[in-house]
Amino acid sequence: MKLAGWLALAVAAVGLPWGLPEWLLSTAILTLLYAYLSQSWNLVGGFAGQLSLGDAIYFGAGGYLVTLLNLKLGLTPWIGLWLGGLLGAALAVAIGAVSFRFGLRGIYFAVATLAMAELTRAVVLESAFLGGTWGLQLDLKDAPGKFQFLSPLPYYYIVLTMLVLITLMAWHVRRSRLGYCLLAIREREDSAEALGVDAYRCKLRAAGLSGFCTAAGGVFHAQFILYLQPDTNFGLDIIIRMVLGSVLGGKGTVAGPILGSTAFALLDEAVRLIPLSTSQGAAAGRIIYGLAIMAVVIFLPSGLVSLPGRLRTRTGRQVARARAEGAA
Amino acid sequence: MVQTSVLLQAITQGIFLGGVFSLIAVGLTLVFGVMRILNFAHGELVSLGMYGAYLLFVAVGVDPYLGALVSIPVFLLAGAVIYRTLLQPILSAPEDMQLVMTFGLMIVLSNLTLLLFGADLHNIRIAFLDRIWATPFGSFRVGLLLAFVTSVTVLGALLWLIRYTDTGKAIRATADDRRGALVVGLNVQRVYLTAFALSVACAGIAGATLAGFLPVTPGRGVQFVLVAIVVVVLGGMGSFLGSLVGGLVVGLSQSVGEIFLPGTLSAALSLGLVIVILLVRPSGFFGARA
Numbered sequence: 323m324k325l326a327g328w329l330a331l332a333v334a335a336v337g338l339p340w341g342l343p344e345w346l347l348s349t350a351i352l353t354l355l356y357a358y359l360s361q362s363w364n365l366v367g368g369f370a371g372q373l374s375l376g377d378a379i380y381f382g383a384g385g386y387l388v389t390l391l392n393l394k395l396g397l398t399p400w401i402g403l404w405l406g407g408l409l410g411a412a413l414a415v416a417i418g419a420v421s422f423r424f425g426l427r428g429i430y431f432a433v434a435t436l437a438m439a440e441l442t443r444a445v446v447l448e449s450a451f452l453g454g455t456w457g458l459q460l461d462l463k464d465a466p467g468k469f470q471f472l473s474p475l476p477y478y479y480i481v482l483t484m485l486v487l488i489t490l491m492a493w494h495v496r497r498s499r500l501g502y503c504l505l506a507i508r509e510r511e512d513s514a515e516a517l518g519v520d521a522y523r524c525k526l527r528a529a530g531l532s533g534f535c536t537a538a539g540g541v542f543h544a545q546f547i548l549y550l551q552p553d554t555n556f557g558l559d560i561i562i563r564m565v566l567g568s569v570l571g572g573k574g575t576v577a578g579p580i581l582g583s584t585a586f587a588l589l590d591e592a593v594r595l596i597p598l599s600t601s602q603g604a605a606a607g608r609i610i611y612g613l614a615i616m617a618v619v620i621f622l623p624s625g626l627v628s629l630p631g632r633l634r635t636r637t638g639r640q641v642a643r644a645r646a647e648g649a650a
Numbered sequence: 651m652v653q654t655s656v657l658l659q660a661i662t663q664g665i666f667l668g669g670v671f672s673l674i675a676v677g678l679t680l681v682f683g684v685m686r687i688l689n690f691a692h693g694e695l696v697s698l699g700m701y702g703a704y705l706l707f708v709a710v711g712v713d714p715y716l717g718a719l720v721s722i723p724v725f726l727l728a729g730a731v732i733y734r735t736l737l738q739p740i741l742s743a744p745e746d747m748q749l750v751m752t753f754g755l756m757i758v759l760s761n762l763t764l765l766l767f768g769a770d771l772h773n774i775r776i777a778f779l780d781r782i783w784a785t786p787f788g789s790f791r792v793g794l795l796l797a798f799v800t801s802v803t804v805l806g807a808l809l810w811l812i813r814y815t816d817t818g819k820a821i822r823a824t825a826d827d828r829r830g831a832l833v834v835g836l837n838v839q840r841v842y843l844t845a846f847a848l849s850v851a852c853a854g855i856a857g858a859t860l861a862g863f864l865p866v867t868p869g870r871g872v873q874f875v876l877v878a879i880v881v882v883v884l885g886g887m888g889s890f891l892g893s894l895v896g897g898l899v900v901g902l903s904q905s906v907g908e909i910f911l912p913g914t915l916s917a918a919l920s921l922g923l924v925i926v927i928l929l930v931r932p933s934g935f936f937g938a939r940a
Contacts, residue, residue, distance in 0.1 A: 373746050424929040428745050429688055433883060434928040437921045440876060444918035558872060562753055569750045605765040608757055615754035619747055620739045 339478055346591075347474045351546060353587035354481045355539060359560070360567030360579035361488045362535035365528050366414075367565065368573035369501060371508030372525060373428060375561055376417060376435030377536050379442050380410035382555035384537025385544035386446070389458050392468065399469035403541045410537020411530040418529035422522055427511070436561075443556035457551035460544070469545045477546050484542065485580070488535055493576045495531070504528055508574070536564075570618050572625025581626045589614055659788030660905045666790065666798040668901025670856055673801040674874060675881035675893040676808065677852030683825040683888030684845040686745075687737065690752040693875030694759035695850050699725070699857020700866045701763055707774045707861075714774060715800050718858035722851050729850030733843050741842070756871065764868045772866040779862050793863035800859045805894065808848070812890060821845050825888060883924045886934025896934070 339347055359381070366372050387409050388402035417438060426434050446452050464472045471477060495501045503524040506514035515521050544550050554560070563583075571582020593607030622628055678692045702721045703714035712720065732755070740751055779793035812818035824831040824841045832838055881900050885892020900920050907916030927934060 367746065373749065420929065426928060426932070429686075429749075430887075430928055430932050432745075432749065433688070433879060433887075434925055437880070437883075437924040437928070441918050441921040441925070444914040444921065447914045448912055565746070566750060566753065569746050573746065601769060602765055605761040608761040609765065612754045612757035612761065615757065616736060616751055619743070619751045619754065620736070623740070623743055623747055 335482055339475055344474065347478060349587065349591060351474060351477050351481055353584060354478070354485050355543060355546075356563050356567055356587065357580045357583035358481065358485045358488055359536060359539045359564045360571070360583050361485070361492055361576075362532050362539065363564040364568040364573055364579045365492065365495065365532040365535075366418075366525070368568050368575070368578070369495065369504040369508065370525055370528050371504075371574070372529075373432040374435045375432045375565070376439040377532070377564055378439045378556050378558070378561045379417070380414055380533045380536040381540035381543070381560055382442065382446070382550075382552075383413055384410045384540035385550050385555050386452060386458065386540075388541045389460060389544050389550055390452075392460070393458065398467060399541060399545055400467070403469075403538055406541045407534040407538045410540070411534040414529040414533025414536075415526050418526050422525055436558075439556060439558075439561065443552050446552040446556055452552075453550070455552070457549060457555075459550075460548040462548060470548075477542075481542060481546075484538070489576060489580065491531070491535075495528075496576055500524060500527060505574070566615065570615065570625055572627030575625070575627050578625050578627045585626055586611065586614070655788065656909060657906070660909055661902065662785075662787040663790065663794070664902035664905035665898060666794050666901070667905060668898035669798040669801040669805075670859055670897075671877060671881055671901050672894045672897025673805055673852055673856040673859070675878045675885070675897050676805060676890065677849035677856070678875070678878045679882045679885070679888055679890065679893045680821075680845050680852070681849045682882065683890070684821060685737070685741070685842055687748045687752070688879070689755075689849070690749065690875055691755035691759055691871075692849070692853055692878055693871035693873065694756050694763075695725075695853035695871075696857040696860070696874045697763055697868070697871040698728075698759065699854035700861040700864070700870075701767060701857075702854060703858035703861040704767075704772050704774060704866045707776075713776050713779065714858045714862040715796050718800060718855045721854055721858065725851040725854030726847045728854075729847035730843055732850065733846040737846065738839065738842070756875075760868060760871050767866075767868065769868060774861055774866070791863055797859035797862050801856065804852070804855050808852070809890070811848075817844055880920050880924050882934075883927060884920070884934055887932075889934060892934050 338350060342350060359377075363374070363377055366374050384406035388399045388406040391397040391402045391405070392399055417435065421431055421434055447455055452458070460470070462472070463470055466476070495504075503514065503519045503521075506517070506519055507521050507524060511521050540555065543555075547554075566586065567583035568579040569582070570586065571580065572578030589611055590607065593610045594603065596603045596606050618626065622632070674692070674696055677695075678689060681687055681689050681692075699718075699721070702724070703717045706712050706717035706720065707714065736751060736755060740748055743751075779791065779796070781792045782789050783792050783795060812821060820831070820836050820841045821844065823834075823836060824838055824845075828838060831841070877900060881893055881896040883896075884899055885894070885896030903920050903923075904916055907919050910916075911919070
């Protein structure tokens, strides 16, 4: 039953581009990218419970580094991708090392990382070398050797592969020793340390993994959009999407970030159909989107992944089964 | 070398701006201190204050400072409603859920202003607000001066309320020790409600005073909340006095910093300070607790 479900999902994901008009395919690509980024945030924010609001730094750094190497030195992003990932990992480990050494937790860690991201954005805005306010731009051309395609199809399959890979990794981490250590740290860091978990190293390993993946996502974004700008690549929007997808879907679970990002992307598209003038329609849509977020927070505090379970409990099937088991 | 008169002008201007920043930040720190929730929608509430002042000006022709006083009951009520519907249900939820809730509120409010007022820039045109007032310390727009006076008055009233009234004592007691407050029979829910309503009123008044010298546009809320967070961290998260001082520091560092650095970098200066303070002394200048 479960296997059949996964198979159906795989067939649907692979076949989706044939059922979609071209303009929706771009939305699908971005949706998969946001799901991928949420999954990456989930490694630190969900598994380890460290509320990071600075991941835009890794996203932006990956995209900028690879685009600069491409524009100035002609290095293909296929190789740059790995360098960008390493830069993201290094930054994440450095930021984590400083923050965790000084014992930043919870909302204090969140504010510190947010301040770091805003600081980075301000510096990039003022840096002529990085293009300042104008940002960096790539020419639209057909150059598969340079990670550039005229058709959105290759992008779709690349980002789908990335999402599958990161999900497999998250699934593996969740079941590994590292995963259990992270969960222990999330539940109660002092007790975990008392039991011999090296919380500092575990958190840094998770941060490094997450930083690498987020930066790689930034590289993909740069190659797909062909345009980098401080406000987009280092801005608050990208981080809000990462946090929302993961927390609303169900943080700390493997399926949560995918579910959350997809559900909210679908909602985003659906509310676009509201027949108002475009700017008003967009605003009205965002209002509905925001209301949905608040509704999930109030009514499904464990995220969308808990919805089927909640429904089942409500219909009483689970209760009945528990009773039958109790009797037997 | 920078001229003394330019520096003096910048310093005075920084103090005036800082007064308004303090008022914005006090609202944020009040909620954080009492409820331990960092309200990302606070900046949008300031934005609503700006639009409220604009509406009153268009409808009745009152200036923003008088308008601020008139709209206090509306903002108190709005705060109470937001608390009851959105925050009370998630008081014991994990921090990230609470954060996401305020993100959601931020998205709703910012798009609400966009939907109702459009993306255009609105100005409150009252002749005396644009008048320039020359002093030995430099020349200022009357609007900015009145904004400072209004902010300081409201801050003074709030300080009195927190220091000397029973409501204020209850708020301070709950901020100190929630369980202790419960034990001595305080109605903690009501304290939360009061604190949040006061916080929204601060945001509304601060917005109205800003509308006296800034054009009213949507999309400013994020900037406001970021400035408020900076102020709150500098002063110590949850510390009332800290916000007053923090507001002045940020106001000064922005207006004086602009003489020496390009605009965004002078804002970056205070962000850098925020990171250092969080690492070294997370309780800020004035906070007692870490």
